[in-house]
Amino acid sequence: MQLPLYALAAEQALRAEVASGFYWHIGSARPSSLRLEKYEGGVPCAIETALGYAMDVVAAVRAGQFAPTPTDGGCPTFCPAAPFCEFYEAKAW
Numbered sequence: 001m002q003l004p005l006y007a008l009a010a011e012q013a014l015r016a017e018v019a020s021g022f023y024w025h026i027g028s029a030r031p032s033s034l035r036l037e038k039y040e041g042g043v044p045c046a047i048e049t050a051l052g053y054a055m056d057v058v059a060a061v062r063a064g065q066f067a068p069t070p071t072d073g074g075c076p077t078f079c080p081a082a083p084f085c086e087f088y089e090a091k092a093w
C-alpha cells in the first residue's frame with residue numbers, strides 16, 4: 001500500500017499525474033521489479049485500490065476494531081509485540 005499512497009500524496013502535492021512508481025534498492029542501486037504502472041488498470045487503479053484498503057482500516061480503527069491477526073503458520077519472530085500480544089502464535093517449524 002505504501003507505493004500507491006505515496007503516489008497519491010505526490011499527485012496532490014505537485015498537482016500532477018504520477019506515471020510510474022517503484023522502490024529503489026539502495027544496496028544494488030537498482031529499481032524494483034515491482035512497478036506501480038504494471039498494476040492492473042495502471043497507477044490510477046493502484047491508488048484507488050490502496051485508498052480503499054486504507055479507508056477500510058481507518059473505519060475499522062474508528063470502530064474500535066484493530067485486533068492483530070497472526071499470519072498463516074504463526075507470528076514472525078521479529079514482531080516487537082510478540083512478548084505481550086494476546087494473539088501471538090508460535091511459528092510452526
Ligand code: SF4
Nearest residue numbers: 068070075079082085
Ligand atoms: S504477535 Fe501479535 S502483533 Fe505480532 S504478528 Fe503475532 S498477532 Fe500480529
